[in-house]
Amino acid sequence: MAESTPRASLYGLMAEFADAQTLLDAVHRAQAEGYDVMDAFTPFPVEAVSEAIEHHKPSKVPLLVLIGGLAGASLAFLGQWWVAAVDYPLNIGGRPYFSWPAFVPPAFEVTILFASFAAVFGMFILNGLPQPYHPVFNVKSFERASQDRCFLVIESKDPKFDPQATREFLAGLGSEEVHDVDW
Amino acid sequence: MATPQTRSSGADVDMDKAVIAPGHTSATITAKVSEVVYSPISNTPKWIFGIWAIGFVLVMLLQVSIAKLLFEGTGIWGLNVPVAWGFAIINLVWWIGIGHAGTLISAILLLLNQQWRTSINRFAEAMTLFAVACAVMFPLLHTGRPWLAAYWLLPYPNTMGMWPNFRSPLIWDVFAISTYGTVSLLFWFTGLVPDLATMRDRAKNKTQKVLFGMLSLGWRGSARHWHNYEKAYLLLAGLSTPLVLSVHSVISFDFSVSQLPGWHATIFPPYFVAGAVFAGFAMVLLLTIPVRSAFHLEDYITSRHLQNMANLMLVTGMIVSYGYAMEFFFAFYSGNPFEIFAIAENRPAGPYKYQWMSLILCNFLAIQPLWFKRVRTSTTWLWIISFIVSIGMWLERFVIVVISLHRDFLPSSWDMYSGSKWDWGLYLGTIGFFLCLMFLFVRFVPMIAMFEMKLLIPEGKVEEEHDG
Numbered sequence: 001m002a003e004s005t006p007r008a009s010l011y012g013l014m015a016e017f018a019d020a021q022t023l024l025d026a027v028h029r030a031q032a033e034g035y036d037v038m039d040a041f042t043p044f045p046v047e048a049v050s051e052a053i054e055h056h057k058p059s060k061v062p063l064l065v066l067i068g069g070l071a072g073a074s075l076a077f078l079g080q081w082w083v084a085a086v087d088y089p090l091n092i093g094g095r096p097y098f099s100w101p102a103f104v105p106p107a108f109e110v111t112i113l114f115a116s117f118a119a120v121f122g123m124f125i126l127n128g129l130p131q132p133y134h135p136v137f138n139v140k141s142f143e144r145a146s147q148d149r150c151f152l153v154i155e156s157k158d159p160k161f162d163p164q165a166t167r168e169f170l171a172g173l174g175s176e177e178v179h180d181v182d183w
Numbered sequence: 184m185a186t187p188q189t190r191s192s193g194a195d196v197d198m199d200k201a202v203i204a205p206g207h208t209s210a211t212i213t214a215k216v217s218e219v220v221y222s223p224i225s226n227t228p229k230w231i232f233g234i235w236a237i238g239f240v241l242v243m244l245l246q247v248s249i250a251k252l253l254f255e256g257t258g259i260w261g262l263n264v265p266v267a268w269g270f271a272i273i274n275l276v277w278w279i280g281i282g283h284a285g286t287l288i289s290a291i292l293l294l295l296n297q298q299w300r301t302s303i304n305r306f307a308e309a310m311t312l313f314a315v316a317c318a319v320m321f322p323l324l325h326t327g328r329p330w331l332a333a334y335w336l337l338p339y340p341n342t343m344g345m346w347p348n349f350r351s352p353l354i355w356d357v358f359a360i361s362t363y364g365t366v367s368l369l370f371w372f373t374g375l376v377p378d379l380a381t382m383r384d385r386a387k388n389k390t391q392k393v394l395f396g397m398l399s400l401g402w403r404g405s406a407r408h409w410h411n412y413e414k415a416y417l418l419l420a421g422l423s424t425p426l427v428l429s430v431h432s433v434i435s436f437d438f439s440v441s442q443l444p445g446w447h448a449t450i451f452p453p454y455f456v457a458g459a460v461f462a463g464f465a466m467v468l469l470l471t472i473p474v475r476s477a478f479h480l481e482d483y484i485t486s487r488h489l490q491n492m493a494n495l496m497l498v499t500g501m502i503v504s505y506g507y508a509m510e511f512f513f514a515f516y517s518g519n520p521f522e523i524f525a526i527a528e529n530r531p532a533g534p535y536k537y538q539w540m541s542l543i544l545c546n547f548l549a550i551q552p553l554w555f556k557r558v559r560t561s562t563t564w565l566w567i568i569s570f571i572v573s574i575g576m577w578l579e580r581f582v583i584v585v586i587s588l589h590r591d592f593l594p595s596s597w598d599m600y601s602g603s604k605w606d607w608g609l610y611l612g613t614i615g616f617f618l619c620l621m622f623l624f625v626r627f628v629p630m631i632a633m634f635e636m637k638l639l640i641p642e643g644k645v646e647e648e649h650d651g
Contacts, residue, residue, distance in 0.1 A: 020645045024647070040406040042404055043381070043404060043634060045413050045634070045638070047645075050406045050409050053410075059411045060411075062418060087344070088345060103349055105352075109429065112362055113362040113365060117369070120369045120372075120415060120419070123411045124400065129400040129401055129408070130397075131400070132396065132397075144384070145404050146381040147381055148209035
């Protein structure tokens, strides 16, 4: 593998690290070196790594949850008003048809329900899951990414990517091993 | 594998404070937790088969009780006027209450940053789900014709142009319980995804790999994914916290919104929520203590966990006892002769006085030994007390529902109530259903959140380096 233009089948290069601390330092050094198209993989959430990889961009999940919650609250209130005051008015003890205090408990529950749907499904959609196939799974030792090893992948799309130089760079970051990731 | 010398006694001084035994790494945690699922069937402790057998028999009883009910109608139950609410609502409230400890552990303790929640949250959330599954059977079955319950209970546009009455607490209940069940399932599944990926990566054969591969949705632990994941998980905890407090409050409205003496009290919502958590922790302890010793999980579920749960059981138990005292106070403070009769006369001295006395015995007196550390560190004592509390909390609902209903304003309409054999069959049946699901879960799903445990060990503590 001494060619300097990446093979078409090469997705990127993957460095394997024994612990998350070394990975974090490696992410910082790769970014300082000018690499940008990369992703890190850890068996547990490491906030510092996520922040570095995402360039401190905030997650969109909270916005989705807010929208979900507001949608749930308005839908539940409007729905109850329409049912109880418009479509099927029942006179119960002469109470007002739109007796809104009684509509608070269902509206509250629907708010929580929609906000939770937004949190879970929004998170999965933002993450592009479910996604059964991904090139990183082609690396045999990647199965330890969910167990006890951390990985850093620099993709061949990166403008600064060079099969030889990037490999040497990754090997110099304290990694255990550097793997080719094929499509 | 866990090192044998660290997994010895729970009374170890070191283990009193630790949330995880020393010496663990990501690799040992992964190996130990996934081993429970992947070990051959011959390694499953024998008594678990015993539990399954008992559970299976009770599930058969459940099916017979349901079939009989659907054929004959609710007349096979012990219900009649004036006690038209019996076992069904008692069991509903009992089961939902049991579920509350799971959400408390997974959501409220997460927001409060209590690290000891980590090793028991998955287990407790599963308990919540299964308890809710048992609970919802009762309101559905008590309609007698559950296939019609769709338009009785849910706002479903039907050809008759009818809608439920949203001013009724019973409809609030439908929304509260169905939301609670759904959100608990989402919360549980979201927490499981990274661990299902671990199970996929450790699969020993193709079937396991495909099955866990599908369930894990292709999770690969990407830093970008964790970024959204952590936010979503935290927000779910934030949403579940008011939810869990609302669910039992709404259930208490079923009673307190009515004007029946013994039910019509403003203390009901907080008193019900505390009772729910109390019963829930009792059930968590009841299940955790045998499971932890059967699968040798003492390294992860340490003495500290059991002691903390015992403390919470004591606190919530005392809140419930305060509720009992306040019911007396309110009865006299109201000056209403019917309230005074219902609370101060009919409960402690009426025809159901032994049920009321057993309630005080189980829920107030039986928890007093928990003040002593010697009791809190003894698994045997904790198990026995939790068992008594579980019975006590069932009795509490019996006292609230039946004693209040059986003697209301008019002595001419007074009558006695007791559950029929079909009431008992259905109740015991749900216990069997719960046990089956719980012990199947323990055997087939990683019962400890592996990725969260990894944050508790030195490897998980990653510091940002300040390079000048």
